[in-house]
Amino acid sequence: MAYRRSPRVQQRLEDNRNRILSAARSLVAQGGFREASIVAVAGAADMSTGAVYRYFPSKSDLFVELLTDAVQRECAILRAIIAKPATAPDRLAAAVESFARRALSGPWLAYAFIIEPVDPEVEAARLVCRREFGSVFKEVVRQGVASGEFPEQSANVSAACIVGAFTEALARPVTPLAGRISKTRLVGEIVDFCCRAVGASPRAKR
């Protein structure tokens, strides 16, 4: 035998893999999945299309991993916010605001991850992610209802509506909203909307 992966090579391989993922992520962030063809991804990662297939068995797999990673990370952030000690309305507001801020910095990312359909495999992965994502919000709503901070309501439906509401307001490169008003104001309005929506008593204006 005359070849065994050395640590150095191992490292390079991992780097390559990450480079592919991050090239894909950045392409998606700029123009949605539409822009992220294998050729484009390979190009952005500075390798050949063939090489990409050495790291991912198919385009779908690549995107599924991308999606799962991103949502996982996002959920972790949101869960952390929600676990903090504070009133339910405050925590909800903080979570929405946090998500909104991040979404605005890469307008297509949220869109692509939450909405844009690709192929059935990715779609399946998204369904799981979406459910997990919604469950974070469901949690606060449920707590708020239990503690009497929010009126009686279906946490399931409200969570879905919340996700839908800010997604639509944020993740659409298409909405006329983007340029019209300042980002700060947009975020504020969305947060207010969501808080009112679950029935939190009106918050102080900032």
Added chain:
Amino acid sequence: MAYRRSPRVQQRLEDNRNRILSAARSLVAQGGFREASIVAVAGAADMSTGAVYRYFPSKSDLFVELLTDAVQRECAILRAIIAKPATAPDRLAAAVESFARRALSGPWLAYAFIIEPVDPEVEAARLVCRREFGSVFKEVVRQGVASGEFPEQSANVSAACIVGAFTEALARPVTPLAGRISKTRLVGEIVDFCCRAVGASPRAKR
């Protein structure tokens, strides 16, 4: 010359055209644009692919017309509701409920029309539709704010959020909600959510 379109033929041609549109609509309603390939549409309309091209210059044109028609019809219904004499909260509730009921009968339709991206041409048409669609809700919100029935808020953002909220809660691939609770209850919850969201004072339980 020896041939001129007779009324009978004229009629048949129109029927064919409609048959194509409705075949396409039903395919989209069942499985999104993904399921509505030209071959599938032609098959469902009982004609050859070539024939379809006699009526529509391209697939995009077909879908643009489909989308525009559907949204136009939908907007007309909603506008009528909103024009009725009633309080802003009541009108908003009625509009949301009306839309929700219809959306539930063809779970993919709302999704395909509001969300699912296809190609740039269709996307452009959707932008227009979406704007018009949102503007209906914007109108009630604006009126409600003006009359003091709703608190101060950006009608633009709220309208987008409302559209997003019920879309998310209703549209097919998106929601795990579909089977969980009764349709009536789902619609009720969504309506409540939207009403609270714009800050309408709590409505009586039904």
Added chain:
DNA sequence: CTAAGAAGTGAATCTTAGTTCACTCTTTCG
């Protein structure tokens, strides 16, 4: 240095639709 085993390349191939078109079938009218 060299053979063995990987990793990397990118042009060629496969796939999946949308679109075309040479041809056939219908309809109309003299």
Added chain:
DNA sequence: CGAAAGAGTGAACTAAGATTCACTTCTTAG
């Protein structure tokens, strides 16, 4: 009826993009 013109057919053509693979280039260990 028969010629003219439109309507309808569906196999063949394209285009775009994913996937493959024969071949080249590295790496490692002896």
